[in-house]
Amino acid sequence: MNHVISSNQVTFETLKLMLDPTTKLVLSDESKAKIKECRDYLDKKMESSDAAFYGINTGFGSLYNKSISKQDLGQLQVNLVMSHACGTGEEVPSDIVKLMLFLKIQGMSYGNSGVQVETVQLMIEFFNNDILPVVYDQGSLGASGDLAPLAHLSLPLIGLGEVRVKGEKMGASDALKKFNLKPVVLKSKEGLALLNGTQFMSSFGSWSILQAKRLERIADIVGAISLEGFDGRIEPFHHLIHDIRPHSGQINTASRYRELLDGSEMISRTKQHVQDPYAFRCIPQVHGASKDTIDYVASVFTTEVNSVTDNPTVFPQEDLIISAGNFHGQPLALPLDFLAIALAELGNISERRTYQLISGLRGLPAFLVANPGLDSGFMIPQYTAASIVSQNKQLCTPASIDSIVSSNGQEDHVSMGANAATKLFRVVMNLEKILAIELMNASQAMEFRRPAKSSSKLEQLITDYRKVVPFVDKDRVLFTDIKNSIEFLRTYNFETIID
Numbered sequence: 001m002n003h004v005i006s007s008n009q010v011t012f013e014t015l016k017l018m019l020d021p022t023t024k025l026v027l028s029d030e031s032k033a034k035i036k037e038c039r040d041y042l043d044k045k046m047e048s049s050d051a052a053f054y055g056i057n058t059g060f061g062s063l064y065n066k067s068i069s070k071q072d073l074g075q076l077q078v079n080l081v082m083s084h085a086c087g088t089g090e091e092v093p094s095d096i097v098k099l100m101l102f103l104k105i106q107g108m109s110y111g112n113s114g115v116q117v118e119t120v121q122l123m124i125e126f127f128n129n130d131i132l133p134v135v136y137d138q139g140s141l142g143a144s145g146d147l148a149p150l151a152h153l154s155l156p157l158i159g160l161g162e163v164r165v166k167g168e169k170m171g172a173s174d175a176l177k178k179f180n181l182k183p184v185v186l187k188s189k190e191g192l193a194l195l196n197g198t199q200f201m202s203s204f205g206s207w208s209i210l211q212a213k214r215l216e217r218i219a220d221i222v223g224a225i226s227l228e229g230f231d232g233r234i235e236p237f238h239h240l241i242h243d244i245r246p247h248s249g250q251i252n253t254a255s256r257y258r259e260l261l262d263g264s265e266m267i268s269r270t271k272q273h274v275q276d277p278y279a280f281r282c283i284p285q286v287h288g289a290s291k292d293t294i295d296y297v298a299s300v301f302t303t304e305v306n307s308v309t310d311n312p313t314v315f316p317q318e319d320l321i322i323s324a325g326n327f328h329g330q331p332l333a334l335p336l337d338f339l340a341i342a343l344a345e346l347g348n349i350s351e352r353r354t355y356q357l358i359s360g361l362r363g364l365p366a367f368l369v370a371n372p373g374l375d376s377g378f379m380i381p382q383y384t385a386a387s388i389v390s391q392n393k394q395l396c397t398p399a400s401i402d403s404i405v406s407s408n409g410q411e412d413h414v415s416m417g418a419n420a421a422t423k424l425f426r427v428v429m430n431l432e433k434i435l436a437i438e439l440m441n442a443s444q445a446m447e448f449r450r451p452a453k454s455s456s457k458l459e460q461l462i463t464d465y466r467k468v469v470p471f472v473d474k475d476r477v478l479f480t481d482i483k484n485s486i487e488f489l490r491t492y493n494f495e496t497i498i499d
Contacts, residue, residue, distance in 0.1 A: 004028045005109045005124070010305045012213075012298060015206050018102045019095050024128045025105065027120060034111025035120060039187075041316035042114040046073065046188050054312055054323040055080075055192045056114075077191030078158060084151035084195055085161065087136030092149065092200075094164065096425075097132045099203035100153055104194070107308055113193040114314045119184045122157055131175050134162040135200075141406060142329030142417030145310065146200030149418070154194040159183035189312075196310035196327045204421035205301050205336055211428045212294045212343055215435065216287065217494055219346045220253060221461065222439045223283055224260040226353040227267070228454045229445025231362045232280045234258075234267045242284060248295070249288030257283065260498060264455040273362070279352035286349050293342035297335040304332060329417030333400035336420035340427045344392040347427075347434040351385040357441045358382055368444045368472075375475045378441050381482065385437045388430045395423045395430075436485035440469065440478075447471050457497050464492065 003017060006028040017023050042056075047070075052058050057073060059066035068076050092100075105123050108115050126132070133156045139148030155161030156172030163175045176183060184190075226232075235241075237257040242250050261267045275281065312323040358378050360366035369377025399420035405412050443462050446454065453459055468488050469481045 002026050005031050005105060007031070007110065009302075010106060011302065012206070012210060015099060015102075015305070016210055018099055019210075021130070025102070025124045027105075027109065027117075027124060031109040031111070031120075032117055035109065035113075035115060035117050038111040038114050038314050038316050039116055041319075042189060042314055042321075043187070045321070046070065053321050056189045056312065056321070073188035074186055077186040077188065080191035080195060081151050081154050081158060081186070082160065084147045085155050087139040087148040087152050089136045089138030092135040092137050094132050094167075096203045096207050097135055097153070098127065099206055100135065100149075100199045101127045101132075103199040103202050103206075103305055104150070104153065104197065106305070107197055107199065107310065108193060110308050112308045112313050112315065113310050114189040115193045116184070116187060116190065119157065119186075119190055119194075122181065122184050125179065125181055126156070126163075129179055130166055131156070131179065132164045133172070134164060134169065137422050140200055140418035141404070141411070141414035142198075142201055142333055142419070142421075143327070143406075143414035144411055145196035145327035146198060146329075146418055147195050149200040150195045150197060153199075154191070157184050157194070158186060189314075192312070193310045198304060198309045198327060198329055198332060198417070201329050201332045201336070201417045201421045202301065202304050204418075204425055205297070205332060205339075206305060208336075208339065208343075208421075208424045208428050209294065209298050209301060211432075212339065213298075214494075215343070215428070215431055216291050216294060216346065217498065218435055218489055219287060219350060219431075220256050220283075221260065221458075221494060221497055222435050222442060223280075223287070223350070223353060224257055225442040225446065225454070225458055225462065226357060226438060227257075227276075227280050227283070228261070228264065228458065229357055229364070229442045229449065230276070230280060230353070231266070231271065231273075231449070232276045233271055233273075234261060236276070236281045237261075237284060247285075247288055247292060249291030250284045251288070252291060253284040253288045256498060260457055261455050264458070265453045266449060267454070269452070277352075277356055279349050279356060283349070286345060290342040290346050293338055297339045297342075300331060300335045329415035330400070333415040333417030333420045336417060336424050337396070337398040337400045340392075340420070340424040341396050343424075343427050343431050344389075344396050347385075347389050347392055347431045350431075350434050350438045351382070351389045354382050354385055354438045354441045357445045364445055364448055368441060368448070369475070370473065377472065377475070378444060378478075381437045381440060381478055384482070385434050388434055392427050392430050395427050399423060432489055433482070433486055436489050437482060439465065439489070440481055440485050443469070444472060461492075461497055 135152040140146040237254045366372040367377035369375040399416040
């Protein structure tokens with residue numbers, strides 16, 4: 001399917017579409033015209049004016065006071081891309097690299113960046129042919145744009161660096177030959193347009209938001225199975241409770257639980273206890289607060305992915321080239337830290353439900369195994385979940401309150417948004433594991449409540465899950481069950497259970 005690059009609003013549905021391997025990008029005539037108008041204006045300006053324009057005919061950073069001759073303007077940009085490719089660490093996952101390509105293409109399509117149409121078209125060829133530059137996850141301060149990672153994203157455009165083609169790593173020059181593509185010859189300002197910008201932070205954050213929207217639904221569904229397995233009560237989900245404290249996420253969660261548990265024999269039967277622990281009773285308040293955070297962060301990123309974030313910015317109609325700070329990651333760094341905290345809390349309360357289920361309470365056997373003592377049952381999966389929860393707490397130390405001086409003091413305040421983004425990525429991956437372990441325990445607990453039944457929706461989910469992870473009647477190697485549970489969460493269509 002084709003997606004046309006234009007001035008239309010980029011939404012999270014658009015970003016989700018970018019992760020579909022069948023999606024191909026097409027540059028609209030409108031965008032081509034805007035890009036060309038800006039480039040033509042800049043060429044004429046550089047030919048006719050002797051004024052200094054940062055990074056176009058001057059050095060970079062604290063070298064802004066060094067003038068560059070007109071014949072060296074292209075080489076200046078090549079030097080910029082090469083010298084800034086100083087990333088290290090792990091390779092950025094392919095889905096996030098695809099988002100980086102798309103967001104950089106989208107940002108340059110508005111006609112304020114001064115790039116050539118050919119440069120944008122080559123990036124589109126990379127996207128459409130699954131030629132993904134090798135980018136590393138360490139090296140950005142999240143301030144003058146994501147300089148190091150975006151340099152690695154841009155190197156292959158000039159035939160340097162490495163790419164992965166259908167997963168196979170190769171030199172960029174070999175990949176260009178393979179697809180009969182020519183490297184771009186950079187003109188003035190283009191290296192800056194490619195390297196300045198928040199596309200590394202934006203891509204990690206956007207991917208994390210997409211996953212957060214998926215995982216908050218899973219947290220509700222798995223939590224509902226745990227509630228049933230723990231023989232919990234329905235009253236904390238009554239609409240009157242939430243009508244008088246009407247936070248959106250809280251109302252949504254309570255409503256979703258009433259829908260998930262509708263028709264359940266287990267939830268409607270008389271209970272021996274009058275109250276549940278907070279990990280069950282306060283699900284609407286805790287899950288709801290995380291959902292409200294996800295929505296807030298998504299609104300910030302919706303603005304960001306529809307923005308121009310390179311520098312200097314070119315305004316052909318106004319005859320202005322303005323050096324400013326749209327590349328600064330502070331608007332993203334704070335929400336990225338906030339989202340990490342919100343998702344860590346979904347994991348925190350999930351592990352507490354797991355702990356309650358294995359504690360030998362409410363008629364459940366200790367560690368959810370029929371013969372505790374001889375069998376350790378589900379004792380150690382809870383340890384694993386607790387360990388991951390603790391790591392998430394450590395990862396939630398905010399990056400956005402940090403800064404460090406760089407470029408001889410010219411870049412004296414940085415956002416550390418890139419570190420916030422990569423920490424968030426790890427929290428997302430950890431949350432998926434914690435929820436998978438809760439599902440293992442919750443489904444096991446349900447078997448000790450038989451022949452009583454839950455709702456048809458939850459029973460269908462448990463039936464499907466049992467095809468992947470059978471009931472544990474005696475000790476076995478649980479590593480495989482955890483791995484299969486994670487894969488189940490990753491691939492199961494939970495929208496068939498609840499929208």
